[in-house]
Amino acid sequence: MAIQVQEQPFYGLTPAKVGIWWFLASEIMLFGGFIASFVVFRLGATGWAEAARHLNVTIGIVNTLILLTSSLTIVLALAAIQRGDEAALRRFLGLTILLGCAFLGFKVIEYTGELRAGYAPWTGTFWSFYYAMTGLHALHVLGGIVVNVVLLVTTEWRRRSPHRIEVAGLYWHFVDIVWIFLFPLLYLA
Amino acid sequence: MSPLPQSGMSAPHAAGHGEAGFWRAYVFSTDHKTIAKQYLAWGLFWTVVGGLLTVPMRWQLAWPGSDVPGWGVVGASEYNVLVTMHGTIMVFFVAMPILLGAFGNFLIPLMVGARDMAFPRLNMLSIWVFGLASLVLLVSFFVPGGAASAGWTGYPPLSGKVEYTGSNWGLTLWLLAHALEFAAFLMGGVNFLTTALTLRAPGMTLMRMPLAVWHQLAATLIFLLSVGPLIAGAVMLLLDRLIGTRFYVPGSGGDPLLWQHLFWFFGHPEVYVLLLPPVGFVCEVLPVFSRKPIFGYRWILWATGGVVGLSFIVWAHHMFVSGMDPRLAMPFSISTILISVPVAWVLFAMIATLWRGSISFETPMLFALGFIAMFVFGGLTGIFNGSAPVDIYLRGTYFVVAHFHYTLFSSTVFGAFAGFYYWFPKMFGRMLSEPLGKLHFWLTVVFFNLTFFLMHNIGLAGMARRTADPRPFEMLQPHQWINEWATVASFLLLAAQIPFVVNVIRSLVAGAPAPVNPWQASTLEWSVASPPPHLNWGEALPVVERGPYEYSVPGESQDWLPQRRPLATGA
Numbered sequence: 001m002a003i004q005v006q007e008q009p010f011y012g013l014t015p016a017k018v019g020i021w022w023f024l025a026s027e028i029m030l031f032g033g034f035i036a037s038f039v040v041f042r043l044g045a046t047g048w049a050e051a052a053r054h055l056n057v058t059i060g061i062v063n064t065l066i067l068l069t070s071s072l073t074i075v076l077a078l079a080a081i082q083r084g085d086e087a088a089l090r091r092f093l094g095l096t097i098l099l100g101c102a103f104l105g106f107k108v109i110e111y112t113g114e115l116r117a118g119y120a121p122w123t124g125t126f127w128s129f130y131y132a133m134t135g136l137h138a139l140h141v142l143g144g145i146v147v148n149v150v151l152l153v154t155t156e157w158r159r160r161s162p163h164r165i166e167v168a169g170l171y172w173h174f175v176d177i178v179w180i181f182l183f184p185l186l187y188l189a
Numbered sequence: 190m191s192p193l194p195q196s197g198m199s200a201p202h203a204a205g206h207g208e209a210g211f212w213r214a215y216v217f218s219t220d221h222k223t224i225a226k227q228y229l230a231w232g233l234f235w236t237v238v239g240g241l242l243t244v245p246m247r248w249q250l251a252w253p254g255s256d257v258p259g260w261g262v263v264g265a266s267e268y269n270v271l272v273t274m275h276g277t278i279m280v281f282f283v284a285m286p287i288l289l290g291a292f293g294n295f296l297i298p299l300m301v302g303a304r305d306m307a308f309p310r311l312n313m314l315s316i317w318v319f320g321l322a323s324l325v326l327l328v329s330f331f332v333p334g335g336a337a338s339a340g341w342t343g344y345p346p347l348s349g350k351v352e353y354t355g356s357n358w359g360l361t362l363w364l365l366a367h368a369l370e371f372a373a374f375l376m377g378g379v380n381f382l383t384t385a386l387t388l389r390a391p392g393m394t395l396m397r398m399p400l401a402v403w404h405q406l407a408a409t410l411i412f413l414l415s416v417g418p419l420i421a422g423a424v425m426l427l428l429d430r431l432i433g434t435r436f437y438v439p440g441s442g443g444d445p446l447l448w449q450h451l452f453w454f455f456g457h458p459e460v461y462v463l464l465l466p467p468v469g470f471v472c473e474v475l476p477v478f479s480r481k482p483i484f485g486y487r488w489i490l491w492a493t494g495g496v497v498g499l500s501f502i503v504w505a506h507h508m509f510v511s512g513m514d515p516r517l518a519m520p521f522s523i524s525t526i527l528i529s530v531p532v533a534w535v536l537f538a539m540i541a542t543l544w545r546g547s548i549s550f551e552t553p554m555l556f557a558l559g560f561i562a563m564f565v566f567g568g569l570t571g572i573f574n575g576s577a578p579v580d581i582y583l584r585g586t587y588f589v590v591a592h593f594h595y596t597l598f599s600s601t602v603f604g605a606f607a608g609f610y611y612w613f614p615k616m617f618g619r620m621l622s623e624p625l626g627k628l629h630f631w632l633t634v635v636f637f638n639l640t641f642f643l644m645h646n647i648g649l650a651g652m653a654r655r656t657a658d659p660r661p662f663e664m665l666q667p668h669q670w671i672n673e674w675a676t677v678a679s680f681l682l683l684a685a686q687i688p689f690v691v692n693v694i695r696s697l698v699a700g701a702p703a704p705v706n707p708w709q710a711s712t713l714e715w716s717v718a719s720p721p722p723h724l725n726w727g728e729a730l731p732v733v734e735r736g737p738y739e740y741s742v743p744g745e746s747q748d749w750l751p752q753r754r755p756l757a758t759g760a
Binding site: 013014015018019022023025026027028029030031032033034036037040041045121122124125126127128129131132136 | 307308375378379380382383384386387388413414415416417418419420421422424425428432433434435436438441442443444447450451454
């Protein structure tokens with residue numbers, strides 16, 4: 001039986017894109033819950049600025065630059081598949097994965113330093129927030145890396161549904177943007 | 190024409206279940222109708238568990254300290270487990286899987302003219318993650334220390350430390366089960382919204398979508414945007430319990446009130462997640478059984494939009510006496526009472542739909558009318574609870590228990606039964622017995638009121654909810670008869686479900702085959718076979734010509750015009 005399947009793009013958005021936007025909306029609320037709680041506590045608490053001074057701002061800045069660059073490389077990967085250049089797709093997707101791993105590597109170095117200096121999740125409420133928020137964000141980075149690795153090692157999607165790299169990119173940008181909020185809130189405020 | 194590749198719909202899926210074996214067709218199915226039935230099965234299973242948990246609870250309240258037959262004496266800790274798990278199960282494992290999981294999955298693709306959900310495999314993952322959540326919750330009953338017992342709201346510090354309740358793994362698994370369930374419903378929710386926005390049949394404009402679909406979307410939207418903060422809060426609670434973080438620990442900078450804010454930021458919108466789908470069912474049932482268009486389709490949509498918006502700014506009415514800044518009481522009282530305006534608006538539209546209609550009282554209609562009557566009553570007591578000065582007296586009493594049972598029981602039982610009796614022929618291809626259905630309705634409505642009405646009174650007399658033993662409270666002694674009365678009535682309410690069970694089994698075994706359109710309804714799902722085939726529409730998608738409620742149109746020979754263009758004249 002020939003089955004006629006049809007989709008009506010919603011204001012030009014394919015189902016995959018509409019879906020990822022709804023998912024990201026719920027993610028905004030998840031991080032929003034953390035961020036709003038943090039801000040309310042930060043405004044009412046004393047001593048948090050002092051605690052925040054023990055964070056490694058240098059690593060924070062480096063990691064910010066790494067994530068921003070990775071947002072560029074995943075867009076270049078999208079541009080590559082749009083012009084049919086699979087070699088460039090592999091190159092930029094690989095670069096994005098490497099940058100994501102570098103971010104996590106620096107994060108591990110940072111956590112180790114803080115734990116050695118005696119700042120653990122149970123040291124105080126600031127540290128509880130710091131570890132929970134950055135930890136949750138790191139899990140999201142890890143999830144993004146897994147998606148990107150799947151896109152790198154599988155090839156079938158590249159002809160059948162090339163938009164997948166764009167959907168993965170939207171998620172990756174979101175993870176990037178969350179960090180843009182976390183960095184000043186935790187390290188600089 | 191050859192099968193077109195569609196993003197999110199894989200080729201093996203489109204190949205159809207016709208050739209699929211048992212496992213692919215009934216267990217690992219991506220068909221939205223099968224997934225709906227799987228959600229329904231889980232929901233009914235948990236209904237039995239959650240319902241039976243009330244037996245020892247009610248027995249203990251009526252005849253405290255006596256032996257519950259087949260159970261033994263209910264101790265205080267045990268009572269806490271019962272009351273916690275009853276609330277948790279009914280809200281998260283009965284109402285959500287049935288109202289959204291079962292009805293949403295079944296109705297949305299059929300009513301908008303899609304072949305399936307936008308992401309069928311994600312949909313299958315959703316039911317499987319929900320099954321995992323159910324298993325985790327089941328296991329939590331049998332771990333040392335017992336299941337969670339910190340109330341369904343799980344307030345810290347009570348829930349923060351094992352020593353306070355004695356439930357260690359029970360409460361941790363309880364949190365895990367919720368996390369899994371939320372993941373399942375997020376996957377489902379993304380599917381619901383995406384399907385209705387992108388997979389509508391030709392001619393199915395947004396303003397021709399049936400209200401049942403709109404209300405599923407509204408409920409999904411509320412869930413999607415409110416659950417994030419609760420997940421954040423639950424992560425904090427889990428970390429507090431497992432590794433000793435300081436989110437909710439007063440004295441080292443934390444604050445237990447933070448949990449209440451995060452919980453109720455989700456928890457109050459959640460009651461609208463449970464209310465809106467049944468509102469949608471009733472909006473389908475009323476026009477069909479009064480042969481009239483729904484009154485004010487667009488006005489209902491605007492009102493529901495108002496409910497969605499306002500539902501996010503009412504949460505602190507649960508916290509009037511919790512120690513939050515008392516200056517917040519007034520704004521939250523106002524927003525709470527304000528939300529009754531759009532809700533009342535929808536109810537008036539429902540009543541206006543009945544006005545001068547040719548009403549017939551089939552079982553779905555009876556339950557729909559039962560929903561309106563009971564919900565209005567529950568809504569009225571909500572005004573008492575929403576006013577801060579009154580709530581300071583009523584908070585945490587049986588008045589509140591009566592209030593939320595009148596609202597939630599009316600939506601998730603009366604509303605769901607209205608939908609169930611209405612769509613059962615489409616879902617299972619068999620007709621239900623009308624006499625048994627009517628008996629079920631009348632017994633349910635009578636014993637529901639007998640169970641819960643007098644709880645208002647004993648609440649006003651000062652009985653606190655979650656009281657495990659009323660004997661030590663002298664002021665309750667003259668009212669103990671109410672507890673006995675409510676207990677007997679609640680047992681009869683449980684027994685009143687027997688006609689329903691008999692009806693369903695009888696119909697599945699030997700019921701009359703359901704015709705395509707037994708109720709002469711105009712929405713799309715009534716234009717395909719009962720039950721609909723895999724991929725729903727045969728070779729050609731339906732073409733939609735008009736709105737969903739064209740009943741008794743002047744000058745037409747039949748009193749209903751189907752939304753779908755007749756195949757004979759179709760393209």
